[in-house]
Every structure is written in C-alpha cells, then in structure tokens.
Amino acid sequence: MLTPVPPHERLVHKLGAVLDLSDAERNAIENLPISIRSFGPGTAVVAEGAHPTECCLVIDGLTCANKTGKDGVLQITSVFVPGDIPDLQSLHLGVLDHALTSLTKSRLGFVSHKAIKAFAHANPRLGDELWRETLVQAAIYADWVVNLGGRNARARVAHLFCEMHTRLKAAGLDNGASGLGLTQVQVSEATGLSTVHVNRVMQGLRAEGLVAKGRLLTVPDWARLAEAAQFDPAYLHIRRQGGAGRNS
Amino acid sequence: MLTPVPPHERLVHKLGAVLDLSDAERNAIENLPISIRSFGPGTAVVAEGAHPTECCLVIDGLTCANKTGKDGVLQITSVFVPGDIPDLQSLHLGVLDHALTSLTKSRLGFVSHKAIKAFAHANPRLGDELWRETLVQAAIYADWVVNLGGRNARARVAHLFCEMHTRLKAAGLDNGASGLGLTQVQVSEATGLSTVHVNRVMQGLRAEGLVAKGRLLTVPDWARLAEAAQFDPAYLHIRRQGGAGRNS
DNA sequence: CGCATCATTGAACAAAATCAAGCGAGGTGG
C-alpha cells in the first residue's frame, strides 16, 4: 500500500518547491541521518508535554497534532502530510505542548535536533526555509481558528477537505495516492463536530456531488467544493509547484 | 487614560522577561527607531493581504488579528497585549494573511523591517528571542483551535478571559491597568459565538462569581475561573516573570 | 466464522443562533 519512498526525497521535494537547490544543498539533505519508524493508524508518536531531542518528518501517511482536554475531549489542531515536520517548533521551544498521533498507517523519519541545527547552520538558506515552515504552520492554525469559529458544519468539513487536497497536491501526492483518507471520527475531531453530524454532513456533500464516495480525497467538482468551503488557499503560502490548488 | 509609557520599555520588559539583558542589548533595544501612532477602537491598522515593510509593536491597548470571510463574518484569531509584535511573521513570510485591528484605543509603534533585521543580526540572542515569539504565537493559535473546537460557550469565554488575564499579567499590566477591556461584540468575534449568547454566558459567569461586573479583567476567583475554562497556561510558554498565572 | 472497525440511521434533546426590541450611559450639538 505504501510505496517505499526514499525519506530524503520528501525533504528535497519540500525544500525544492521553494528554492532552487544547489548540488551542495541537495547533498546536505541527502546526508541527513534519518531513522525511520512505522506506525499503525491512531498510534501515539510523541506525547504532549514531551521534551523531544529529535524532530519528526512525515514520509508516508498522515499524522496529526492534537490536544486532549481534561474532560477527555480530543481536538486535532493540525494535520501533517508527507514532507511536513510536525514538531519543528520543539527545536526552539523545547517543550511540545501538543501530542503527535498517526492518523493512518504511516512511516515517519526522525532526525536529531543536533543534526538539524548543524544542517541549518551549514545551509543557511535551507535553515531559513525550515524556519519559514513554522510560520506557515502558524498561518494554518490561524485559518483553523477561522474555520472552527466562523463556519457551519458543512463549510467546516468542506474546508478541511480543500486544505488536505491542496496540501497533498503541493506535496506531490495528487490524490491518486491511495492509503490516504481519514475516518469520519477523525474528521469530527478535526472539525469539532460530533461523529454523527459529520456523517450527515458528508452525505450531504456527496448528494451535492462535492465529494466522492469511496474514501475522501477524490474531488469531483473542485470549484463548487471550494465555494462551499469559502476556501482561499492564500494562507497555505504555497509558492509555485502546483500553484494554489486549481481544479482537481 | 493611557499612561505615556516609553515605547522601548515594552520591548525591554518583554525580552527581559526571558533573558538577562546585557547593557549592550538594552542599548540596542533603546536605539531601535520606533515611530508611534495612535488608533481609536476598532480601527484598521494593517489590511489583510498587505505586504508590510515595517513591524508593529503594541505599546498600549489591545490589538487583534482577524480575518473576514467572504460572507462578511469577522473572526478574531488572536489578541495582542502590550509588548507583543503582531505581524512579526510578515518579516519572513512577506504577506500578511490576516488584518490587524485595534480593539481599544491604543498606541502602536512601528519599526521598519530593515531595522529589525539589522537589530536581530547584531544581537543574535534577541533575534532568536523574536523568532521564539512567533512560535509562541503559533502555540496560542493552536490553543484557540482547541478552545473553539472543543469547548462549550461558557468555557470558551472563560478561557479567553484566563488567557488575557495571564498575558496581561506577564506583560506587567496586572489588571489594575484601566482602559483595557473588550466589548461583548469583540468577545463574540473572538469566541465564534453570537453577541446575544456571549451576553448570557457572561451573566452566568458573573452570577457564579467568576468575573466581576465593571469591565472584565477583574477576576474574583481565579481558581474557579481557570477550572471553568479548563485553563492550562503551559501553551503560553511564559518563563519566569509572574510564572504561569497563579491567583489574581 | 466471528470479531473489530467504520458508517449509517432515527428519535429525543440541548445548545446556540436569530429576530426584534428596549434600556442606559456618554458624548455632541443646538
């Protein structure tokens, strides 16, 4: 199911989407010591409150950041696609104030903080780009605030799909990539809705022909879905590489 | 109403709360060229989509980041207290993907990107600290996602108050500081609730003795308010200086 | 086959939005 992508490929793609990599830079990326671990769906990767000594790179599958309220309510705050580095912030903040959990069967790569720091120092352009990633991450959080605070259930769900679709595409995984796809429970945790309601909303979206049945990720009519979601990809700060999420 | 605080004082306090400033560093801060502008409540400071060439420092009053949906719904994504630099991200991201609006009568300081970059370069420790600020900002966004997605109206409003209280305290403005305080409309825009409902929720909180009448910001019973809000200040990443928000 | 996970359904219920006024304090202009 998961094609064995060389882990460094993800980084090269990610950083190369913004910068023209020199041979030296490409080399530096490929020499990063990455240790790979596989996770089943719904498995804890890093716990809330941990003080990680390594950063984690998504290679295959989806991983999320989530927080658990004392009342046990789980809220997913962000979803990460291949090429993302979910806990980059811990590099400079020390603590991780949210948990990291795999959503699907996934492969993650781990790089020691030490190695990343050395890497960033030796390749300032790439180091800056990693920094920039944390800012983009923040922009995504901000948009989630808008999504949860300002939109109704239908738009929320549609917006999540739009974002995922656009980011996956930017990551070079145009939908085709099988194995991806969230359960309705996961969608509900990300949108702050009940499972039951997510189910009904999705039936609605399907009836309208905005999403396809099998497993999400297939978008029959991008324009109408984006419309329903009031989706404006600006906040993703994607530069070149598939641009801003045109059509499916 | 607004005591004329020397603008650099805010930065010294902010950065000094985390680092022991050397004389040279203190000097560098005080030599930053800051131009001050005053804004009435509810005034646009920077528009969404702008490409700012200067960063903006909150000196007095409250300022917020907000986005407007195409349907005209306004969502506040973050509130900034004196000492904060709301658009620090634009320094590296170029675009500002949200608007900046003053919530109360406020004084803001503007520093050119050029000056900040030179400053950060000349004072690496302080530059890093500015970077760190953007990460903390991201952590706050993430917590807002939890607040909007996972909590009911009462807890949402209470949580906002807890956050404001804690941040104001950390900024050295223990409540006493008059002139601060949000309207119920603004609270509703920040919590994603209707104005009417915010009103009712606040009446409830007052009846429970969790907040005082006059104008928010006075917290009669911090422990119970924090309890109602499920407030855990860890995400604010405040180090020393009033610690983590003990009692009012 | 039998278990586990995910999707779906219906009915009753709760939470919050909406609509539509009214109130009260502060500020402005006549």
Place this chain on the structure above:
DNA sequence: CCACCTCGCTTGATTTTGTTCAATGATGCG
C-alpha cells in the same frame, strides 16, 4: 443644559443547528 443620538448591553420568543443516545448495517480481516 437638555435633547438627541450612538454604542454597548440586556431581554424574550422562536428557530436552527448540532448533540446525545442507542442501535443497526457494512466491510474487512485473521
């Protein structure tokens, strides 16, 4: 100084949206 207007707060009635509870199908896998 008072009338008037605006802005923010408050209220009640009603409707919408989403939740909860409790099952029941489906699908896939060992």
